[in-house]
Amino acid sequence: MRRKTKEVLVGKIGIGGENPIRIQSMTTSNTRDIPATVEQIIRLADHGCEIVRVTVQGKKEAEACEGIKNTLLKKGYTIPLCADIHFYPPAALIVCDFVDKVRINPGNFADRRALFIYKEYDPYTYAKELEKIEEAFAPLVLKCKAQNKPIRIGANHGSLSDRIMNQYGNTPQGMVASALEYADICRKYDFHAIVFSMKASNPLLMIEAYRKLVEEMQRLSWDYPIHLGVTEAGAEEDGRVKSAVGIGTLLVEGIGDTIRVSLTEDPLEEIEPCKRLVNLWNNYREHNAFSKPRKGSRSKGELFRIEEVPKTATLVTLKTPKVARVREMAKQKENLILLLDTDCPIVAGAECGPLLLDGSIDGIAVDSSQIALGESILQATRHRITKTEFISCPGCGRTLFDLQEVSKKIREKTSHLPGVRIAIMGCIVNGPGEMADADFGYVGSKTGKVDLYIGKQCVEKDIDHLIADERLIALIKQEGKWKDMTISG
Ligand code: SF4
Numbered sequence: 001m002r003r004k005t006k007e008v009l010v011g012k013i014g015i016g017g018e019n020p021i022r023i024q025s026m027t028t029s030n031t032r033d034i035p036a037t038v039e040q041i042i043r044l045a046d047h048g049c050e051i052v053r054v055t056v057q058g059k060k061e062a063e064a065c066e067g068i069k070n071t072l073l074k075k076g077y078t079i080p081l082c083a084d085i086h087f088y089p090p091a092a093l094i095v096c097d098f099v100d101k102v103r104i105n106p107g108n109f110a111d112r113r114a115l116f117i118y119k120e121y122d123p124y125t126y127a128k129e130l131e132k133i134e135e136a137f138a139p140l141v142l143k144c145k146a147q148n149k150p151i152r153i154g155a156n157h158g159s160l161s162d163r164i165m166n167q168y169g170n171t172p173q174g175m176v177a178s179a180l181e182y183a184d185i186c187r188k189y190d191f192h193a194i195v196f197s198m199k200a201s202n203p204l205l206m207i208e209a210y211r212k213l214v215e216e217m218q219r220l221s222w223d224y225p226i227h228l229g230v231t232e233a234g235a236e237e238d239g240r241v242k243s244a245v246g247i248g249t250l251l252v253e254g255i256g257d258t259i260r261v262s263l264t265e266d267p268l269e270e271i272e273p274c275k276r277l278v279n280l281w282n283n284y285r286e287h288n289a290f291s292k293p294r295k296g297s298r299s300k301g302e303l304f305r306i307e308e309v310p311k312t313a314t315l316v317t318l319k320t321p322k323v324a325r326v327r328e329m330a331k332q333k334e335n336l337i338l339l340l341d342t343d344c345p346i347v348a349g350a351e352c353g354p355l356l357l358d359g360s361i362d363g364i365a366v367d368s369s370q371i372a373l374g375e376s377i378l379q380a381t382r383h384r385i386t387k388t389e390f391i392s393c394p395g396c397g398r399t400l401f402d403l404q405e406v407s408k409k410i411r412e413k414t415s416h417l418p419g420v421r422i423a424i425m426g427c428i429v430n431g432p433g434e435m436a437d438a439d440f441g442y443v444g445s446k447t448g449k450v451d452l453y454i455g456k457q458c459v460e461k462d463i464d465h466l467i468a469d470e471r472l473i474a475l476i477k478q479e480g481k482w483k484d485m486t487i488s489g
Contacts, residue, residue, distance in 0.1 A: 001290050002254035003214065005225040008150045008193050011080030011100035013050050015150075015195055015258045016225025021251070021281050022258035023274040024227070025267045026053040026084070031061040031068075031397040038071045040267065045079040047271045051258065053082040053103060055397040057429070062094035069098045082152070084396070085109065086159075086430060089136045096143050101195075103152040106178040107433070110136035111161035119166055129163050134185050141191045150193035151186065155179045156231055157200030157209065158436035170436075172198070172209035176216055183224075194224045195258070199231035201391045201436055203246035203353070203380055206230050210250050225257035232423070232434060234390040235264040235407060240273055240345040241376040248350025249357060251281045252323045254290040261346075264392040264407050264424070276346040284322065291324035293358035294331070301356055301383025302363030303374045304337060309365045313337045316361070318351045330360035339365045340374060349377055356381045388417045391438050392424040399426030400444030401465050410442065410469050416485045420476065423453075432456070439481065442472050454479060 007017030015022050025044050029036040031054050041052050056062050062083070069081060080100035085092045086108050096102055110133040121129075144151055155175040164181075168174030175198050186194055196217075198209035210226065217224065230246040233239040243261040250256050261273040284290050309315055313335045316326055330336055338361045342348050355361045356377070366374040378384040390411060395403040407424045414422060423438035425431030428451060431443040441453030445461065450468035452460040452475060463471050476482045 002285065004223060005257055006192070006223045008195055008225055009148070010051055010082065010150055012078060013080050015227075019257070021256060021278045022050045023048060023271060023278065024051045024053065024082075024258055024260040025049045025270045025274075026055070026260070026262075026394065026396055028267055028395040028399060028403075029397060031055055031057075032064045034064055034067040034071060037064075037068050037397075038075075041068070041072060041079060041081075042075065042077060043268055044271065045077055047268055048275060049079065049271055051080045051082055051101070053084050056083040056085055056091050056095050057398055058088060058091055059094055061397065062091045062098075065095050065098040087112070089140065092140045093143060096140065096147060096149060099149070101150045101152065102140065102144065103154050104137075104140070104182070105159055106153055106155050106182045107159040107161050107164070109133075109182070111163065119162065121163060121166055126163065130181065133181060134188075137182060137185050138189060141186050141189045144193065145189065145191045148193070150195060151191075152195040152197060152227055153179045153182045153186075154197040154199065154227070155209070156434055157202070157205055159430060159433035172205060172212050175200075175209045176212045179213065180216065183222075192224070195227050196224055197227040197229060199229045201230065201232040201242075201434075202382075203230050203242050203249070204357070204382055206246045207249050207357070210255055211253075214255055226255060227258045227260070228256040229260040229262055231262055232391045232393050232425070232436075233262055234392045235404070235411070237345045237373060238376050238379070238387075238390065239263045239265075241349040241373070242380045243273065244277065244346045244349025245353030245357075245377070245380040247277055248280065248346075249354040251277065251350070252284060252289075252291060252354050253293065256281075262394040264394055264403055266404070267394070270394075273346045276344065277350060280347065280350055284324075287322060289322040289324040291327050293354065294327050294360050296330070296359035299356045299359045299383065300362045301378050301381065302337075303371075303378055303384070304363060304365045305371075306339065306365050306367055309337050310335075313362070315339050315365060317341045323351060323354050326355055327358070327360045336361045337363050337365050340370050343370065343373065345373060345376065348373055349380060352377050353381055356383060385419050388415050389419075389421040390424065391421060391435055393426050393431065393434065395426045398429055400447055401426070401450070406442075406465070406469070410472065413469060413473060414476065417476070417481060417483060420481050422472075432458070439479075440472060440476060442468060
């Protein structure tokens with residue numbers, strides 16, 4: 001069964017309740033550049049995007065949203081706008097007048113960026129910090145309430161406050177606790193137009209965070225809708241597979257009311273993957289095929305060429321049975337292998353992901369043209385790490401370099417390092433926090449300048465972007481993680 005949620009209206013678009021899963025994306029233009037932002041929003045709306053988010057880092061961007069909204073309306077576009085707020089509550093109060101929804105990050109709305117320093121919080125200090133949050137957040141809650149506009153409380157793994165991390169660690173539980181602190185303030189002021197999200201770049205962590213959130217909401221008898229997304233998923237096939245494993249696994253459990261597939265590509269590229277996931281969800285709904293994960297152990301996560309599948313195994317395809325059916329079959333039969341009957345990374349990730357994660361299947365069978373796709377799925381589900389793990393942000397109005405170009409170049413030079421995690425992040429405001437558990441980080445610090453990180457430590461500051469990829473490779477070598485690329489052929 002799909003989880004029952006209340007309807008939250010964003011402009012004229014309803015999220016949750018009986019509404020279909022809503023498709024979202026985010027602009028990458030400079031928000032202050034009104035014509036460029038309007039043009040991007042129109043392209044997104046024309047392709048089926050239903051809600052669009054723009055980054056609002058300060059007052060100028062907040063004020064630009066008035067022009068963006070008015071121009072869109074003049075051109076006949078009523079697509080709801082959502083303002084993305086980090087670190088600066090005054091921008092939220094200004095922009096609230098011009099947009100249809102505000103997204104806040106509970107890790108950094110009222111708290112400064114985490115320093116990852118251990119500190120004891122006695123009950124008094126903790127309570128004082130909560131008071132400070134309420135002081136910063138309540139004016140926005142009251143304004144949104146007066147204007148009938150919703151707030152998304154969007155927690156991200158990696159950008160939690162020091163207070164939360166000291167108590168819960170950088171964990172799914174911490175993400176949920178962080179969001180609930182803000183939800184409690186909304187509820188105190190009798191404000192209920194809330195949407196939650198719990199994003200992480202690791203799909204397993206993301207799935208766990210959303211499941212914990214749902215458990216907690218059930219315990220509290222709350223029915224707020226949920227926005228699903230895997231953040232910093234990267235690009236191309238790997239980015240799509242990661243998003244599909246995370247979002248698809250939750251959709252089949254009936255969790256999720258709106259989605260964004262976040263890719264380091266033109267935002268338009270995010271729409272088709274979203275549509276495929278929505279189709280899949282429609283399929284579950286039509287056949288009432290929502291299913292809970294099997295209580296089994298993790299899959300062995302094997303990858304076979306079709307001709308190598310052991311005779312003792314049972315080969316299943318998803319064309320006829322759905323995920324729920326395979327889960328049922330797995331109760332009777334041992335050693336099920338799923339035949340990959342699609343080349344679409346979204347469909348493949350969304351269908352294999354849940355079955356691999358709960359051990360319903362032991363592995364997947366592919367033909368020789370699908371080996372890379374099979375490897376992406378097993379990497380996204382953390383069964384087999386056969387290539388470099390890229391964590392790259394989708395970019396937004398804060399991005400300080402040509403993110404798509406740079407991340408493509410870095411991927412080409414470093415994609416042969418299994419187990420090495422490289423983050424490529426567009427700005428220093430959110431980048432360092434949200435690159436989560438990357439081994440190396442490439443983060444825009446100023447226009448044309450880059451900071452390089454080893455783990456959470458910045459080791460080179462303001463490097464010229466023209467030489468930054470070579471410096472990154474030098475750091476990987478220095479840390480003994482480099483291997484020469486083998487040329488096959
Ligand atoms: S990390 Fe990337 S997506 Fe996030 S705020 Fe910075 S530029 Fe935008």
